[in-house]
Amino acid sequence: MTSLSLRRAVATLATGALALTAIPAANAASAAPQQTPPGPRTAAAISAALTKDAAVPGTAWMTRPDGKVVVSYDSTVIGTKYNSLTKVTKQFGDQVVMEKLPGKLTKYVNGGGGIYSGDWTCSAGFNVQRGGKYFLLTAGHCGKDAATWYSDEAHRNLVGSVYRPSFPGNDYAVIAYRAGLKPGGSVSLYNGRSQDIVRAANPGLGQTVYRSGITSGLHGGKVTGLNATVIYDEGAVGNLIRTNVCAEPGDSGGPLFYRTYAYGLTSGGTGDCSSGGVTYFQPVIEAMNAYGVTIY
Incomplete structure (x- = not known):
């Protein structure tokens, strides 16, 4: 073999070696394709x-x-x-x-005074009407706890009986006022005064709001979230209004409002009115639509 032929043979062998080593590498790459990470979720x-x-x-x-x-x-x-x-x-x-969250997330039932049944205490929400009959809106977990409610701890002055409470899932109930009892169209500010309520609405984020309840009285703050979900021991409650207004046990069912607008019913939260906290409210329009009632 001439020196030129030898050089060509060596070059051919070298090229073949490169080809032979390249093929397994290509196969290895195709056997383990890279996965595309999932995109953002809504x-x-x-x-x-x-x-x-x-x-x-x-x-x-x-x-x-x-x-x-x-x-x-x-x-x-x-x-x-x-x-x-x-x-x-x-x-x-x-x-x-x-x-x-600070403390324990819980329903604001018990303690203080307001509307009473057995060992339970809640707060009155908004007065509503349908077909000439009068009802009191309050929290659904209050309605699930007891069927008949009174305006005094001794259970002498009957307010009425609960009708179709919804909890969990929602947190609303209506108490049908006893015959002959005609309520007013305002909410108590627990300071000797009251606020007339003439319409219901859904609040916006950042909206100034007030909440009143028999245990802690009147307190104000801002709406910090909408369409919130809370998991209580009994289950999930959705579509809630979140605020930084404090509340305490016994304030359940009490009204969330601003001036003449009704916004919600006190459901639950954390903290108290000494340290502050986070509170959640059932939107009142959803509750009114469920019962076919209007603000009285």
């Missing part, structure tokens, strides 16, 4: 996933104006409960913002 999809897989008592969530979902949890969500919650929230990355 706030509605995240909320649905939380409702399905993370309905831990003591938690709540809402969507912020920027589209992120705030997931709140109270002091009871620890250990396996916390792990179950974060196992779901972690899959959504920075689309979910975790928030620790």
Whole structure:
């Protein structure tokens, strides 16, 4: 073989070796294709996933104006409960913002005075009417706790009986006033004065609001969230108004309002009126539509 032929043979062998080593590498790459990470989820999809897989008592969530979902949890969500919650929230990355609430997330029933039944105490909400009959709107969990309510702790002055309470899922009930009892069209400010209420509305984010209740009286603040979901021991309640107005046990069912506008019924929350807290309210329009009533 001439030196020229030898050089060509060596070049051919080298080229073949390169080809032979390149083929397995190409096969290895095609055998393990890279996965495209999932894209951002909508706030509605995240909320649905939380409702399905993370309905831990003591938690709540809402969507912020920027589209992120705030997931709140109270002091009871620890250990396996916390792990179950974060196992779901972690899959959504920075689309979910975790928030620790002070104290225990609970319904504001018991304590103080207002409307009474057995060992239970709640607050009166808004007076409404339908077909010449009068009703009192209050919290659904109050209506589920007892069927007949009185205006005094001794249970001598009958207010009326509960009609179709809804809780959980919603948190509203109506008490049908006893025959001959005609209510006024205002809410008590628990300071010797009252506020006339003439219409119902849905508040906006940042709206100034007031809440009154028999235990803590009158307090004000702002709407900090809409369409919030809260997980009580009994189950989930959705479409709630969230505020920074304080409340205490016994304030359940009391009115959320501003001037002559009715906004909601006190459902639950955390904290008290010494340290502050977070509170949730059942929208009053939803409750009125469910019973076919109007503000009286």
